[in-house]
Amino acid sequence: MASNVMTRPATKKLKNNKPKPHETKPSPNHMDFNRITDEQFLEAADVIKLEPEISMLLRTPYRELIVQIPVRMDDGHLELFHGYRVQHNGVRGPYKGGLRFHPEVDLNEVRSLAALMSWKTAIVDVPFGGAKGGVTCDPSKMSRQELQGLTRGLTSKIDMALGVYRDIPAPDMNTNAQVMAWIMDEYGKKHGYTPAIVTGKPVNLGGSEGREEATGRGTMIIAREACKANGMQFKGATVAIQGFGNVGSWSAKLFAEEGATIVAVSDIKGGIHNPKGFDMPALLKHVKETGSVVDFKGSKPIANDELLLLDVDLLVPAALGGVINRDNAELVRAKMVIEAANSPITPRADELLRIRGVQVVPDILVNAGGVTVSYFEWVQNLQQFHWDLRTVNSELERRMIKAWRAVYAAQQERRVPLRIAAYCVALTKLAEATRQRY
Ligand code: GLU
Secondary structure, three states, rough: OOOOOOOOOOOOOOOOOOOOOOOOOOOOOOOOOOHHHHHHHHHHHHHOOHHHHHHHHOOOOOEEEEEEEEEEEOOEEEEEHHHHHHEEEEOOOOOOEEEEEEEEOOHHHHHHHHHHHHHHHOOOOOOOOOOEEEEEEEHOOOOOOHHHHHHHHHHHHHHHEEEOOOEEEEOOOOOOOHHHHHHHHHHHHHHOHHHHHHOOOHHHHOOOOOOOOOOHHHHHHHHHHHHHHHOOOOOOEEEEEEOHHHHHHHHHHHHHHHOOEEEEEEEEEEEEEOOOEEEEEHHHHHHHHOOOOOOOOOOEEEEEHOOOOOOOEEEEOOOOOOOOOOOOOHHHOOOOEEOOOOOOOOOHHHHHHHHOOOOOEOOOOOEEEEEEHHHHHHHHHHHHOOOOOOHHHHHHHHHHHHHHHHHHHHHHHHHHHHHHHHHHHHHHHHHHHHHHHH
């Protein structure tokens, strides 16, 4: 389980033992992610001239659950957690999206992330809707036993909204294959063996080959295609990656394997820089042994904020949302920003980057490889058939390239930024399905 949890600097520690009001407005230290994604939605809705009725339906979540999860902690006291599941849109298929364990999880953030899932599944054209969930907690301060109790508690509390053809959770920030195994096990107690209820499981328990690396692989494929389209060489391109969790570390490995030069990476403990590029296998070994990128031989330390401002070809934010904002957007020197994290750039920063000609490749396209392989996992579970890694990776590659081409074509046709083009592709598909249903 993650030993570190990144937090936004200004955020105070939350006390889980106090019942928390479930504001639909974010608390003062939180970013208003729902407003951010809603603004992006409206911009694209305007471009495709979406009729107000459809716009209203697509902007509104279908169902929002807030649940109380009491957990008996190791020291004997009862701690009260709050869990969320937002099902945003299901016109194209069952609700689908991850579960996040983080101190800053709140309804507003989950709502925004659920909407992003609806757009993502439409862009990569998998027959799913969008959902997201999470628990406000600090997993770095919890034992394995406590996390298991929390996961089982959440599963049973949202059980009535889940289903193989209704809503299928997956990993997200600070949740992993082990957490998914507990969900499958808990759900199975009531409903019998149901591997397709959750994706991102351990391969041994019905998980898919290639699921763990899928978001990183998708990120690499889209970055490579974006370079091609912009007349840049991917081989030899210099890359800075912020965040070294599942998405950041797999991206680093796969970018390097495809010939890019990773010059800076960071995690919660700090960052490292080497203008000549890291020996990636050695760095991954170092992280495995020490738990952090910090102190890797031959590298210089670099602060997380400085990493974002390096003069590189590709900047890959792969951690929290809102890291590129009005305070630092004008100082970003990368040629292209590849949004591996969800909402790493605020709308104001997006605008500033746009003015300065920094190309932004948007989250709903870049990180959609995860849910794409989740779809493969679900299909394999339903068919009780196991695909090999080559099949998974080549099918992922095919779908990501197709998605890139659709978004790029929309950008060329409509002369809008890539983010808005991606929204246009998603909203067009969702609008069509909505019209056919109502
Ligand atoms: N949590 C991941 C995402 O944000 C994966 C979701 C899934 O596989 O359902 O895209």
